[in-house]
Amino acid sequence: MMFDDWQAFIAMGGHGLYVWMAYSAAVALLIANLSGLRAERRRIRRQLHDQLRSRAEEGSDASQAP
Amino acid sequence: MHPKRRSRLMTVVFVLTGAAAAVALMLRAANENLNLFYPPDQIAGGEAPVGVGIRAGGMVLEGSIVRGGDSLDVAFVLTDYQGADFRVAYSGILPDLFREGQGILVRGQLGADGIFQAEEVLAKHDEKYMPPELMPLAEHAAGASGRR
Amino acid sequence: MTDLTCTRGGRKLFGSFELTLDAGRCAEIHGANGSGKSTLLRIAAGLFADYSGEVDAAPCHYLGHRNGISALLSPLENLKPFERLGPGSAQGALDRVGLHNECEVPSGQLSQGQQRRAGLARLLLGDRPLWLLDEPLTALDSDGRRLVRELVEAHCGQGGAVLCATHQTLGCSACEVRLGA
Amino acid sequence: MFAVQFRRDWLSLMRAKDEAINPLVFLFLAATLFAIAFGGEPQRLTGLAPAIIWVLVLLANLLSLEALFRRDFEDGTLEQLVLLAEPPFAAVLGKVAVQWCLSGVAMTVLAPMVALLLNLPVGVLPALMLGLLLGTPALSLIGAVGAALTVGLRGGGVLLALLLLPLYLPVLVFGVSATLDTMAGVGAAAQFYWLAAISAMALTLAPFATTAALRISVEQS
Amino acid sequence: MTLKEFWHRLGSPKWFYQMSGRWQSILAALAVLLIVAGMIWGLAFAPPDYQQGNSFRIIYVHVPAAILAQSVYLALGAAGVLLLVWRMKMAQLVLENLVGFGAWMTALALFTGAVWGKPTWGTWWVFDGRTTSTLLLLFLYFGLYALRRAIPAREAAGRACALLAVVGVINIPVIKYSVEWWTTLHQGATFKLTEAPAMPASMWAPLLVNVLGAYCLFAANVVAKLRTAILRQERGAAWVREWALRESTR
Known part of the structure; x- marks a missing residue:
């Protein structure tokens, strides 16, 4: 650890604003990216599910057939 | 099939000619010294043209900076630490990063007396990163390698 | 062309389409709007490549919606x-x-x-042995329609083939191909 | 094929002269606006003139590129070109050559007048014109790729600018610096070689990319 | 023959989908782990720079983002070649789905660069060689995005973007060279009379960790985007329906 206490860590020797801005942007992008991927995946899963169910309601034979 | 083959041949010839021309021109361009930049040994060796706008560069020799009293005139020596150096005269405000040992780019004309009359002085960005406690060590290392 | 399948805009236009056109023959393609007549012609002309299957077309003239x-x-x-x-x-x-x-x-x-x-x-x-005509009769008067018929017949008579997408019949002896249900 | 296409497009150009010279009018008008806006201090304009001229030439070129394939696309001639042309890149070259006559040669000829409007020293004119002559082929050739990709698209003009301006940058850089260096009394041979090299490279590669792009555009019509 | 087979398989969405489920979770976990570790290391344990002090720590997010910005564009160009020459389906999916990621990375590189520039150079933005070429890279990404949005037919859009990406990749070296040569004229950095001393290990190690993490994130993105795109594209196929059935019974 290069810093004596939390205050020094936050302050970053006077450059805290810049350092934390850069890091928070990176973290925000990381989180947004990963959660975006997850949301997209969930969405398509739901879509497929709905599609399947509506098809099953139309006729159970159709969805059973390979 | 004859016209088709002919057109294919045409294509190949066309591409080869074009590519050869492009490469030749680029080689010429590379030979032409795009920056018109001259390092200290070329200036000291008399390879740089006199009285024409050129660019030159080198490191500011320690202890060579002479400031002209009230005016903004300043003179210093640029060196490559390998035995070649030349004198520069400049009148104007120097960049903040200007200091001894710093890499400097000057733009101007080489006088007949061998003094470079600079119109512009640019400091090179420093691209080395170092923890502070290593500073003296690194400086020593840089000096040693410079004298190589 | 054999086993030609083409989907466009996520919609299957035609699947497993087969057509062989011998020299001296003329085929008329009929079908509702959007059934893929033009696309079929464009595929045959080599102007549309997003399909699966085999197309083996002779050197052709293509007359599309636009006259060129x-x-x-x-x-x-x-x-x-x-x-x-x-x-x-x-x-x-x-x-x-x-x-x-x-x-x-x-x-x-x-x-x-x-x-x-x-x-x-x-x-x-x-x-060019193969003519691909997309609605050749549009904008033509009765004289013009007769002209098209004569041209097609003459071309077929010389051993050429014609593939023609149209809503009207050309009026010459032609086999009929139907696209779309 | 090159000659055939060239003659064809040249004829079309002659028949639609008033439309064709619009980019040149734009170049002139915009330069005049700059000159008037800087009215009080023409000497300040001198240092900026090369940059202004080159940027205006770039924009005027974009203007004329937008129309390069549009008419042919709309009346179906482009389809025929894709089907007929043998080899296809020769026909594309013919079209681009006609466009270049207008955007490259005509602008080079016009450049001295524009330069004088913008208070550029007369001694620099040869360098400016040489730079334009060597650099504009690259603009037309690279531009043709973009024009072929965006032909028939809605809002094609802005899209074309977005696609092409980053690719135009090297020509702009070398063109402006050639003029500036000549003005400063420094030789600029290297920049001219670079401009010629970029044009030669574009001449070799761009027609093929343009042909491929035309195919893509024709296929989706 | 076997190579051809492998090639064919790689281009087959079904095969890829079945193989990639595990890759994706591993890659994503690895990316998060490496990036978080690298960030903490860089923030708290790496030494400050002798000249710039603690603002130097921005390097640990800036450099990975900048490296990715370029890598993604190169990947797009490679995918473009694959699509144009071999008509590989997967390449089209890559082209469609990575433009956004690359653009965001470029934007992050520019933003962190600006934030770093303020304390070190005293200004948010300089038209320096590297910043300018990165900005142009962002414009190239915008161009790809806009072109894809402008063309309604998906297949045609993919091939148009492929062509543009390839043209861009050919152009990038020239752009980079010209910009760096041109703007450094005013900034001063063309010559290297001495070699800059390498960073000490305590400084480059966390950077390496972060760069690796960024590449893992890149790979995870590729895999994830491809998986969803495959599901969407092949929604009619039997194996997708089977998969959905299995998922829904869970």
Whole structure:
């Protein structure tokens, strides 16, 4: 650890604003990216599910057939 | 099939000619010294043209900076630490990063007396990163390698 | 062409489509709007590549919805480049389609039907065994329709083949292909 | 094929002159606006003139490129070109050559007048014109790729600018610096070689990319 | 023959989908782990720079983002070649789905660069060689995005973007060279009379960790985007229906 206490860590020797801005942007992008991927995946899963169910309601034979 | 083959041949010839021309021109361009930049040994060796706008560069020799009293005139020596150096005269405000040992780019004309009359002085960005406690060590290392 | 399948815009236009066109034959493609007639012709012409299956088409002339006649140039100037393809002169072709008097006028000043005729004249240049015609009858008067029929019959008589997408019948002996249910 | 296409497009150009010279009018008008806006201090304009001229030439070129394939696309001639042309790149080259006559040669000829409007020293004119002559082929050739990709698209003009301006940058950089260096009394041979090299490279590669792009555009019509 | 087979398989969405489920979770976990570790290391344990002090720590997010910005564009160019020459389906999916990621990375590189520039150079933005070429890279990404949005037909859009990406990749070296040569004229950095001393290990190690993490994130993105795109594209296929059935019974 290069810093004596939390205050020094936050302050970053006077450059805290810049350092934390850069890091928070990176973290925000990381989180947004990963959660975006997850949301997209969930969405398509739901879509497929709905599609399947509506098809099953139309006729159970159709969805059973390979 | 004859016209088709002919057109294919045409294509190949066309591409080869074009590519050869492009490469030749680029080689010429590379030979032409795009920056018109001259390092200290070329200036000291008399390879740089006199009285024409050129660019030159080198490191500011320690202890060579002479400031002209009230005016903004300043003179210093640029060196490559390998035995070649030349004198520069400049009148104007120097960049903040200007200091001894710093890499400097000057733009101007080489006088007949061998003094470079600079119109512009640019400091090179420093691209080395170092923890502070290593500073003296690194400086020593840089000096040693410079004298190589 | 065999086993031709094409989907466009996420919609299957036609699947497992098969067609063999012998020399001297003319085929009319019928089908509702959007059933893929034009796409089929474009595939055969090599203007559309997003399909699966095999297409083996002879060198062809393609006359699409658009005539391929530049409005700024006269019919004669428009057809000149096609003279390089083979026998036949642009002047002769234009005479054949009844544009004898208009061949020096910028095409933009001609009527739609006359421009269509100029497009038809292109078919007569260069020896291309296969003609692909997309709605050749649009904008043509009864005289023009007869002209198309004569041209198609003459072409087939010389051992050429014609594939034609249309809503009307050409009126010549042609086999019929139906697209879409 | 090159000659055939060239003659054809040249004829079309002559028939639609008023439309064709619009980019040149734009170049002149915009330069005049700059000159008037800087009215009080023409000497300040001198240093900026090369940059202004080159940027205006770039924009004027974009203007004329937008129309390069549009008419042919709309009346179906482009389809025929894709089907007929043998080899296809020769026809594309013919079209681009006509466009270049207008955007490159005509602008080079016009450049001295524009330069004098913008208070550029007369001694620099040869360098400016040489730079334009060597650099504009690259603009037309690279531009043709973009024009072929965006032909028939809605809002094609802005899209074309977005696609092409980053690719134009090297020409702009070398062109402006050639003029500036000549003005400063420094030789600029290297920049001219670079401009010629970029043009030669574009001449070799761009027609093929343009042909491929035309195919893509024609296929989706 | 076997190579051809492998090639064919790689281009087959079904095969890829079945193989990639595990890759994706591993890659994503690895990316998060490496990036978080690298960040903490860089923030708290790496030494400050002798000249710049603690603002130097921005390097640990800036450099990975900048490296990715370029790598993604190169990947797009490679995918473009694959699509144009071999018509590989997967390449089209890559082209469609990575433009956004690359653009965001470029934007992050520019933003962190600006934030770093303020304390070190005293200004948010300089038209320096590297910043300018990165900005142009962002414009190239915008161009790809706009072109894809402008063309309604998906297949045509993919091939148009492929062509543009390839043209861009050919152009990038020239752009980079010209910009760096041109702007450094005013900034001063063309010559290297001495070699800059390498960073000590305590400084480059966390950077390396972060760069690796960024590449893992890149790979995870590729895999994830491809998986969803495959599901969407092949929604009619039997194996997708089977998969959905299995998922829904869970």
